[in-house]
Structures are given as structure tokens and as C-alpha cells.
Amino acid sequence: MVTKNMNYTEDHLVFNQTESASMNGAHINNITFEITLSVSTQEVTTKEEAKKVIDFTQHTFVASPDSDELAGLFQTRLYSTNTWASGCTNDAYAGMTGVTLDFDHGFTIGEAQDAFQDFNYILHTSRTHQFAEDGIAEDRFRLILPFAQGSLAFTSGDEARKVYKKLMELYPQADKACSNPGRKFFPSTRELNTPFLLDVHVTGKYYSVDISNVPDDDDARSSATKPYKWDGKLRPKSGLLKVLAHCPFVKWMSDHISDPNVRIREPLKYALITNLARFQGGREAIHDILKRDWRKNKYNEGVVDSKITNALQNGGPQRYATIRDLGWEGEVPDWPASPAGWACYVDLDGVLGKLKSVKGKERMDALRVHFIEDFHLLAYQRAADWLTKLSQDLQLGKELLERMACDAISDADLEGRDLKDVLKGAAGLGASPEDRGRIIYRWFISNGGLVYRDRDHRGYWIWEGTVYELGNNQPFHTFVWRITGLTHEGIESRKIWAALKAETDTQGTYLNSFSWIHTDGNRNTIHVHLNSEVDRILRIDPLGATFVENGSNADSILLAPAPKMSPVALVQLNSTGYQNALLEYDNLVLRNLATTRNNQLLVGCWAMTYPLMDYVKTLPHLRFDGVSSSGKTRGMELISQFIYGDNHLKKATEAANYTDGARNPLVLLDNVEVANFNQGLGDFVLTAATGITKEKRVIGTDHDTVLEKVHCLVATNGIENLGKTEHINRTLAIKFDRWQHPSPYWSERVYTRIAAARPQMVSAHMSLVSRVLAKIASGRLEWWQDYLEVNHPGHAKDRSNSFISLMALILEELLPALEPACQVEVIVSDWVKVQNQQGKEVAIESNQIVGYLEAILEDASASPLVVDETFRNWGYEVKVIGRKVIGTASQLHHTFGAVARRKGLKYEYKDARQLAMRIADTAKTLAVGEATDGVVVTRNFSLKTEKDRTKTTIYTFDFDGGRPDDSDAGDE
Incomplete structure (x- = not known):
């Protein structure tokens, strides 16, 4: 139409x-x-x-x-x-x-x-x-x-x-x-x-x-766009009565609404509503005035009620200056700024008359009531003059009155008051720094601020959706300066801040942790801060995803925004919109990854796990490897654009990585090779994967420690495989090859398209998380873990079984939209087979023990006739018979050390005991089947262990006894 x-x-x-x-x-x-x-x-x-x-x-x-x-x-x-x-x-x-x-x-x-x-x-x-x-x-x-x-x-x-x-x-x-x-x-x-x-x-x-x-x-x-937040509290009716009695605009509206010669347009009516709606009895007063409109069809009770609700939720009282611009021709008073401000009017003559009419204890009680209910409404100079007058007329000492007024400030209604004026008045009354600290705290709470403390006694203040950490940091200093006009320098200021810290530590709501995510596994409920709303966080459970207030929600969950997360406006999606958004994710992100289709799906599921990471213990590191210009860096950029809305690949120090990993869901490290994969970086990646905590000494002390715990996924890229044994089974390695797997959108414009589609993709992602939570609640995660243990026992990445199971749940949601003809079990099995094959290849290529054994065989083949004499000269203690290397742990230890010295290598095993443990680990990692009669078979060799008459273990490595792994197959 x-x-x-x-x-x-x-x-x-x-x-x-x-x-x-x-x-x-x-x-x-x-x-x-x-x-x-x-x-x-x-x-x-x-x-x-x-x-x-x-x-x-x-x-x-x-x-x-x-x-x-x-x-x-x-x-x-x-x-x-x-x-x-x-x-x-x-x-x-x-x-x-x-x-x-x-x-x-x-x-x-x-x-x-x-x-x-x-x-x-x-x-x-x-x-x-x-x-x-x-x-x-x-x-x-x-x-x-x-x-x-x-x-x-x-x-x-x-x-x-x-x-x-x-x-x-x-x-x-x-x-x-x-x-x-x-x-x-x-x-x-x-x-x-x-x-x-x-x-x-x-x-x-x-x-x-x-x-x-x-x-x-x-x-x-x-x-212009700053959201308004009403705390749900109506101000006392006594304030409304003052507005009705003294405000010239409200009186003009009441007097002229029924006059046919005066045309009052809707914006002026709405201005009236914004000022009266905030008081107890205000709704009734609004109806009483507007229902007298001489244009009878201009009043509708339900419509007016809707406008009252809208005015309370979406803005404060409109000011006289604005009302004048809307067409009101009345005289704008010098005070107050808005009609609602008349609630602060005090009839001092009436107060003085009442005080004079009583004596003794009754007068002191009346004074206390006056200081709590009315005195704090007075401007600074007017309050000082008033105390002087009270002292003279009531014949009471001014210091006594000042002390009574000062003590009453903390008990007064500070809602809506200008804190700077309140503190100025308190200082004029002789308030101590500690008194002013308590006043600031009371004012903050009275005006909708939220206060929290954590287990380490750190305090957090929330104001209009922004979280400030209480302490010596510039955002908090700036905030306090803005509301109080006080700096953090000087003895008095330090006492005020000490009082604020004490009030926060004793009265703030307790927080167990402060992060961008909170997971309640018992209720299968997740809260995440996606920067999508200024003062709200997303609550996800098996029934769906809804926004709740940050901090003041029913679960008392306070989250910090992930600093790298670009704001995104989530949208409501029906079933068609949900599927279309997942298709956009596939077309713009996954299909542009220069790898096999099954690997594209693996990476897509891995990236979608970050809101669910608390459901698994191991978070495997994602590794993109390939030759130069194979699409590795671009692949990580695509993931970063989807999750963060920007490119956050980086090279950073160890300390920066720990900070990043504690505050953001994903750390992306570019061009990580063996040469720069040092102990510190390796520990960081391992810490993120295992969830362990790093403890270190606080600088400047000899007894205090601080715990560093990262809470994130980690992705790296590079040309070489990193190859450390402790990382192999906690790494998902993806081979990239842009020439074999070209991207449909290689142009940089794909990033613009991702940005445009990101609200829909992230909205679909959060809906998918809700559906996965429902699967977890039904026991589907455990089903997948059992499936992997039964069908792929002992594979190279079995420490990541729970994470692979989580990815399988995500794949169950993705496949109906992306590849409806495919079976989840087939793809997951292929993931495991490919990762198992790659893991064992990397383990063999990078395994030092295999390298030492092959070097010994090479040396033996180079001098077959004088091998015993040569070996003795080189310090080799093992025996070589054909392609067998035989020796005890001690003999192998001394021989490997000699090999390392001859070839200029760093030998990392400290003693024979450590080497024996590494041999056992190598055999387990490289085994292609179960051990039979004490013989472990790998693709390179077989290993037989037996005891001699002194109960010493003899190791026999037979390089003619290895065999291929029949299970090595996949989509690679």
C-alpha cells in the first residue's frame, strides 16, 4: 500500500x-x-x-x-x-x-x-x-x-x-x-x-x-547518542508539590490547556511529561492537566501513559532553555535549570518559624530533620548565609550548627545533586577528607553508580555503563575529576581516596573475577561483554541470548569489555536470517582460507568456540603453516575481522601477550618461527592451551606474588613447524597453499564486506552458542568424547578430545546451513586422521632422540670396518648391529651427548633418568599400535626393552622394524 x-x-x-x-x-x-x-x-x-x-x-x-x-x-x-x-x-x-x-x-x-x-x-x-x-x-x-x-x-x-x-x-x-x-x-x-x-x-x-x-x-x-539510564526510583511527592506550586511553565500549562485561544503543541506537552513523571504522584498530575485539553481528541489515557514510560526510560527532564525554543513564551527563571528543579526549593521563612516555635530537645530534633531533608538543597553561599542567620536567630553556636549540617550530609538524599556543590558545602562546614570520601561514595550509590570488589581487594565503579578500576590510573582520575572537581594529588586528596577504597572494600558487592566472560557450568549460562551495548552484557543460555544490565543483573555479573572487540550491534534473526548469516560467515571467511574444505570447517568451528572455552580444559593452539605467500597471514586476518571487527595480528613481548590473553578472547601472533619461538613464548602458548596459572614475584618485594592467568585462544602462523613435543598434542596444524586452494575473494574488499555483515554473523554466532549450550545440557558433549575415545584411541592430539568434541557440536549447527549433504562424523573423523598424521610427522621430524639415533647409524655406515674403534674415540658407548642401536639409558645418554658435541648442537637432557623418560614418551607418541611382548612399533623403528641380570633396562632400537600407520589417511 x-x-x-x-x-x-x-x-x-x-x-x-x-x-x-x-x-x-x-x-x-x-x-x-x-x-x-x-x-x-x-x-x-x-x-x-x-x-x-x-x-x-x-x-x-x-x-x-x-x-x-x-x-x-x-x-x-x-x-x-x-x-x-x-x-x-x-x-x-x-x-x-x-x-x-x-x-x-x-x-x-x-x-x-x-x-x-x-x-x-x-x-x-x-x-x-x-x-x-x-x-x-x-x-x-x-x-x-x-x-x-x-x-x-x-x-x-x-x-x-x-x-x-x-x-x-x-x-x-x-x-x-x-x-x-x-x-x-x-x-x-x-x-x-x-x-x-x-x-x-x-x-x-x-x-x-x-x-x-x-x-x-x-x-x-x-x-547526542549517549544513552540515558533511569534507576527506576521516583522522587518524593513533596518535590512534585513544590514544582506544581512554583514552576511558571507548569502553571502556564495548567492554566492554558483548556483555553481554545491557545494552541499547545505536542512537544510542549512532552516537556511537561519529562518533568513531572519523575515524582511520586507525577503520573496522576500529568493526566489531570492533559485531560483538560480543549481539543478532546488530543487526549488518550493509554497514549499518555506510553509517553510517560518513554520519558522515564529515554531522557531526563527538559530544561527551560529547551522549552523556550519549543515555543513557550514565558519568563525563564534564573534558577532552577528545569521545572523539575523546583523540587529543591526550600521555604526558609517557614523553616525558621517552625524552629522558633519549639525549644530544647524538640528544636534540636527539628534542626537535625531540617539538615537532612532541606538544608542540602541550598546552594553553597545561600547555605552559609542561612547558618549565620540560624545562629543569630536561635542563639546557637555556628560551629555546632556546621557540625550538625556536616554530619547530616551522608544521611541526606543526594540523588540528582551536583556533587561539586555538595563537596563545596561540606568543605565549608569543616568536613574532614574522610567525611568527603564517605560523601562521594554515598552520592555515587544514590545516583545509580554500582560498586564491586574482587578477591584481591581491587575495587570497580560502574557509571553510565563504563567500568572504572578504583586506583592510581588515569581513567579513574579523570572520572573523579569530572564529578568532583578534585585531583588525586596532595595529602587531603590521598586521604579522600583512602576513604573511598575503604568504603568500597567494606560495602562493595563481591566479585569472584573480572573478565570479558563469565560461565556458570551448573546452569549452562554464559555472560559475555561484546561491546555491543554501552551498559549491557549478553546472557546466553539454552533458551536464547538476551541483553542484561552489566553488574546490576539478577546474577550480579560484572564484566569488563574486551578492549580489542570492536562494537557491534546485534540483531534479531529468524530461522532464515540465521541460516543466511551462517552462509555469509562461510562465504566471506571460511571459503577464503587457502586450505582444504574440511580444514576450513575446522578453523571456522575453532574460531566459534571462544564463548564456550570454559567447557573444556585444553584450548589447542591453532597453527597456520605453509610457504611464503601461501595465505597464512590472510587467513588469520579473516578470523580477526570476524571476531574483533579489525586486524589484530601482532608481534609482542611476553608480558604484553599475558596481558592481552587475560583481557581478550583471541591472541593472534604473526610470523612465529622456530628461531623466535623461545622459552617465554612457548610457555605463553602452553599456558593458554592448558589453562595453568603463571606465578611471579611482585616487583620491589621479596614475598608478594601475582598470578597471571590467560583466558583466550591462541593462533600463530609461520613457515616451519614448531615441533616441540609438549606442544604437538596441543596444536591443531593447518597447512595453507594459495595455489592449490585459491580464495574466491582475494581482494582487500572482502574486509569491507565482512564489516558490513558482521552484525548478522556475530548475532548468528551467539544464537549458535545458545543452541550448543542446549546440546551440552543434553549430554551431547560427552557423547562426542566417547565417540573419539572409541573410534580414534590414542591419536596424536588426544589431549584435545574435549575441544574437538566442542567443535563437533558447533559443526552440527553449521553443516545444515553450509553443507547439508555432509555427515558430521565423517568430517570430524577426517579432522582427527589428518591431525594425527601431521602430528606424528612433526614428532618424527623434530624428535631429538630419533635424530640422535639416525646420526649414530649414519656414522656407523660411514666407517663400517672400524666402527668400534671410531665409536670409542668419539665417546660413543652404544652398540650398532646392522640397523640396530643397543644400549642402556646411561650409555645412550653419554652417546647422545657426544653426538651433540661433534655436531655443535645443544644437548638438553641432564641425566640418564631424564633421557629414559623422554624415550618412553617418544615411543608412546610415535607408536602406530599397541605394544606386543614389550616391543613398541613406530613408523621409523621398533623399540624393545628388556632387563639384564642386574635389572638394568636395555633398549634396542631396530630401524628395520618400523611400519607405516594404516590409519594415516585424510583430506590433506
Whole structure:
């Protein structure tokens, strides 16, 4: 359904296809106006298509009430009143030709037409207009207000933000998320089959915005879009009564709402709602005033209730300056800034009269009540003058009154108070630094702040969704400076901070840990911080994924954002959207990995395990190897772009890796070869894989220690295999070859496409995690572990069986969308076979014992006639018979040491006992079957162990006794 020239009368909606009509008493003439818009270069038919569009060009349109061109534009192309030098990013912003407001809640089409009827505007409904989102069908529409034609207006990003900051103050019902310099608007596509309505309103008057009174403060870049958080508490009714009695705007609204000669438009009514709704009894007072509107059809109880809810949840009280800009012609008082501020009004004459009317204990009790309930509402100088007057009129010492007032501050209602004024008043009353520390803590809690402490007595403060660690760090210093005006320098400041730490440690909510993830295995519930919401975290359980408040949720879970995680806006996906998003993950990420198809699936499942990592003990290191330019680095970049939204491959110090691994879900190390895979880096990779904790001494002490525990996946790439025995069975090695496995999207533009599709891919990933949790709850993880133990016993990567089982659960979700004809068991078995084959090859190639034995045989073959004499001269103590090497652990130890010295190698075994243990480990690692009669068979040799008459173990390595491993097969 497409309707143009929609006009709202006092009684009903009138749709007129051909002629102009009267709209709320304003005449629409037949003149036109011009408007320049940034328009996408391609048409789209769905929202999913629109998310991928990044190219725009500018077009000037002649807007008239019967414009078919505009009707088509708003249904098929993205547009904006912002312009850009290229693309559509904040950084490329060049200027604006007008403003666009997006309304989803709390503002009807008729109200918008009434509010803006004096101006040229274009109003069109959006994709979800009257669609029952969350069970509620509402008017959802965009309002375009063009500026007069000419040069671009507000040509800097900061000016653009100020424009929308001003508009969000004037029209708080508008969507604050649609106000950044890079904002583009999706078309009203037809997939939901909602009615499309278009109103081109022509008056000849262009809209303009004055930003001269918009403050240029530190928060200018975010203030327009900064989310508002209401703590759910209503202020006392006594404050409401003061507002009703003293506010000139509220009294004017009450007096004129029923006057037919005064037309009060919706924005002024909403301003009234934003100020009265915050008080007990405010809802009733709002209804009492608005139901007296002389235009009876302008009052609807349910609609007003909805506006009250919207005002409480989405913004603070509108100020007098804003109300004046909305058309109120009354006199703006010097104090307070908003009508709601009259709640702080104190009738000092009345207080003094009451105090004089009582004596003795009753007077002191009344004074205490006054200091708790009223005194703290007074500004600093007024409070000082008032104490002087009380001292004189009541004949009480001023020091006594100051002490009473100071003691009362901590018990006073500090909600909504300016902390700087409170502290200034407290200092004037002689408050000690410790007193002021307690006041800061009370104020913080009273105004919605959250306080936590962990097991190491570290404190965390949460304010408006941002987590600050209490201590000597710049973010916390800056935050405290912003709310208190105090620095951290000086003796008094140090005492204040000591008091804050003590209050936090004794009263803060206890936290077991502070990370980007929290897993409750008993309830199969995961909380993760994905930077997708400013003050909310994602809670995932077998029933789905929902956002909850960070810290103040039902589970009291507080998480830190992963610093490397780029913000991503998660979206709701139906079953089709879920499958399509997984296909995008496959097409953009997995199929661009230059390896076999089964390896692509393995890497894709490995990357998706990070929210589930607490369900397994071993987190195998992912290793991409291949020759130069084989696609290894690019493969890791693709994984990084999917998880982080950016490229975070790096080379770093050991300390930096531990910090990174504790704060982020994935560490990606580029170009790691044998030469730089030193003890420190090897320990880090092993620590991440096994989950063990590294303990080290605190600098400057001889007794304190600190624990370093990484909580992440680790991926590396390089040309060589790393080959250390302790790493082989905890590494999943993937061979890359760009020439044998070319990528469909080798162009750098694939990263742009991943960025555009990332909200859908990450949303599908979180939904997949929920489904995997349901499988875990049903026992499916244990089923896969049993499957691997039965069908692939003793394979080279068996320490990672639980992790492979977790990947199998993910594969069960991926395959129906990606490869519906394939069987999960077949692919998982291939993973194991390929990894087993590669693991044993690496173990053989890098095994020092095998290397020493082969060197001994080579030396023997070079001097077959004088081998005994030569061996004695070289210090070799073993016997060589044909292709057999025979000796005790001690003889092998001395011989291997001699081989190492002759060849200039570093010999790492300290004694025969250590070597014997390594021989046993080598035999187990390289074995191709079960030992028979004390003989272990590997692909290189057989090893027979037997005791001589002194009970000493004799080792016989027979290099003619090895055999291939029949199980070595796979997709490689």
C-alpha cells in the first residue's frame, strides 16, 4: 500500500492522492521546494541488502505533494541529509543539507505534522511502521527538515554532533542512535508488507538550527547518542508539590490547556511529561492537566501513559532553555535549570518559624530533620548565609550548627545533586577528607553508580555503563575529576581516596573475577561483554541470548569489555536470517582460507568456540603453516575481522601477550618461527592451551606474588613447524597453499564486506552458542568424547578430545546451513586422521632422540670396518648391529651427548633418568599400535626393552622394524 499526501485533521486521517488539503488548519499550497540528499548508488529490496551498501552520490530533488520520484526513492535506496567526501563514515563527513529525525516510539504521525506544520518537511513511514515489534504496533517514521538551498551547513563533525545534540534535547522521542555524522537511513523496503505513507508538506519556510548555546564540552562527540539510564526510583511527592506550586511553565500549562485561544503543541506537552513523571504522584498530575485539553481528541489515557514510560526510560527532564525554543513564551527563571528543579526549593521563612516555635530537645530534633531533608538543597553561599542567620536567630553556636549540617550530609538524599556543590558545602562546614570520601561514595550509590570488589581487594565503579578500576590510573582520575572537581594529588586528596577504597572494600558487592566472560557450568549460562551495548552484557543460555544490565543483573555479573572487540550491534534473526548469516560467515571467511574444505570447517568451528572455552580444559593452539605467500597471514586476518571487527595480528613481548590473553578472547601472533619461538613464548602458548596459572614475584618485594592467568585462544602462523613435543598434542596444524586452494575473494574488499555483515554473523554466532549450550545440557558433549575415545584411541592430539568434541557440536549447527549433504562424523573423523598424521610427522621430524639415533647409524655406515674403534674415540658407548642401536639409558645418554658435541648442537637432557623418560614418551607418541611382548612399533623403528641380570633396562632400537600407520589417511 502506497499513499501520498497524508494529512491529519482533528478527527481522522485523510489520504488524498491528487489534491492539496488542509492539515490542522494550515494551508498547503502548490509551491515546491528543493532538497539535496545523499542517495545510494544501488537499489535494495531488503534490510539485509541495505546493510552492505557503502557508495553514495548527491542528488537534488524538487519536492512536491505528488512526487512519485521521492516515493520510489524512500522505498528502494538509502539516503541521508548528511554528505560525505567518500563513502559514508563519520571521518568522511562534509556537511548537511538538512536534518532527519527517526521516530519509533512516543510520537505519532499526527503529532509530528502538528509540531512541524510551519516548515517544509518530508515525512515517510519506515519499514516497520505499524508492525507489531515486541507486541506493539506504533507509528514509525522519518521526518526530513531541509535547510534553505545553498552551500553545505555545519561542515565539521563536531558541528554536526552539536546539531543533533540540540535536536535530541528538543525532541527526545527521536532515536538518538540516528544522529552521528556518518548516519544513513535505510529505505522502507517491502518485506514486512507494511503500508508506505508519504507526506510532502510545502509552506515555503525552511528549517534552521541555532547551536550557539550548545556547550562545547569534553563529551560533545558522544552526548547526542549517549544513552540515558533511569534507576527506576521516583522522587518524593513533596518535590512534585513544590514544582506544581512554583514552576511558571507548569502553571502556564495548567492554566492554558483548556483555553481554545491557545494552541499547545505536542512537544510542549512532552516537556511537561519529562518533568513531572519523575515524582511520586507525577503520573496522576500529568493526566489531570492533559485531560483538560480543549481539543478532546488530543487526549488518550493509554497514549499518555506510553509517553510517560518513554520519558522515564529515554531522557531526563527538559530544561527551560529547551522549552523556550519549543515555543513557550514565558519568563525563564534564573534558577532552577528545569521545572523539575523546583523540587529543591526550600521555604526558609517557614523553616525558621517552625524552629522558633519549639525549644530544647524538640528544636534540636527539628534542626537535625531540617539538615537532612532541606538544608542540602541550598546552594553553597545561600547555605552559609542561612547558618549565620540560624545562629543569630536561635542563639546557637555556628560551629555546632556546621557540625550538625556536616554530619547530616551522608544521611541526606543526594540523588540528582551536583556533587561539586555538595563537596563545596561540606568543605565549608569543616568536613574532614574522610567525611568527603564517605560523601562521594554515598552520592555515587544514590545516583545509580554500582560498586564491586574482587578477591584481591581491587575495587570497580560502574557509571553510565563504563567500568572504572578504583586506583592510581588515569581513567579513574579523570572520572573523579569530572564529578568532583578534585585531583588525586596532595595529602587531603590521598586521604579522600583512602576513604573511598575503604568504603568500597567494606560495602562493595563481591566479585569472584573480572573478565570479558563469565560461565556458570551448573546452569549452562554464559555472560559475555561484546561491546555491543554501552551498559549491557549478553546472557546466553539454552533458551536464547538476551541483553542484561552489566553488574546490576539478577546474577550480579560484572564484566569488563574486551578492549580489542570492536562494537557491534546485534540483531534479531529468524530461522532464515540465521541460516543466511551462517552462509555469509562461510562465504566471506571460511571459503577464503587457502586450505582444504574440511580444514576450513575446522578453523571456522575453532574460531566459534571462544564463548564456550570454559567447557573444556585444553584450548589447542591453532597453527597456520605453509610457504611464503601461501595465505597464512590472510587467513588469520579473516578470523580477526570476524571476531574483533579489525586486524589484530601482532608481534609482542611476553608480558604484553599475558596481558592481552587475560583481557581478550583471541591472541593472534604473526610470523612465529622456530628461531623466535623461545622459552617465554612457548610457555605463553602452553599456558593458554592448558589453562595453568603463571606465578611471579611482585616487583620491589621479596614475598608478594601475582598470578597471571590467560583466558583466550591462541593462533600463530609461520613457515616451519614448531615441533616441540609438549606442544604437538596441543596444536591443531593447518597447512595453507594459495595455489592449490585459491580464495574466491582475494581482494582487500572482502574486509569491507565482512564489516558490513558482521552484525548478522556475530548475532548468528551467539544464537549458535545458545543452541550448543542446549546440546551440552543434553549430554551431547560427552557423547562426542566417547565417540573419539572409541573410534580414534590414542591419536596424536588426544589431549584435545574435549575441544574437538566442542567443535563437533558447533559443526552440527553449521553443516545444515553450509553443507547439508555432509555427515558430521565423517568430517570430524577426517579432522582427527589428518591431525594425527601431521602430528606424528612433526614428532618424527623434530624428535631429538630419533635424530640422535639416525646420526649414530649414519656414522656407523660411514666407517663400517672400524666402527668400534671410531665409536670409542668419539665417546660413543652404544652398540650398532646392522640397523640396530643397543644400549642402556646411561650409555645412550653419554652417546647422545657426544653426538651433540661433534655436531655443535645443544644437548638438553641432564641425566640418564631424564633421557629414559623422554624415550618412553617418544615411543608412546610415535607408536602406530599397541605394544606386543614389550616391543613398541613406530613408523621409523621398533623399540624393545628388556632387563639384564642386574635389572638394568636395555633398549634396542631396530630401524628395520618400523611400519607405516594404516590409519594415516585424510583430506590433506
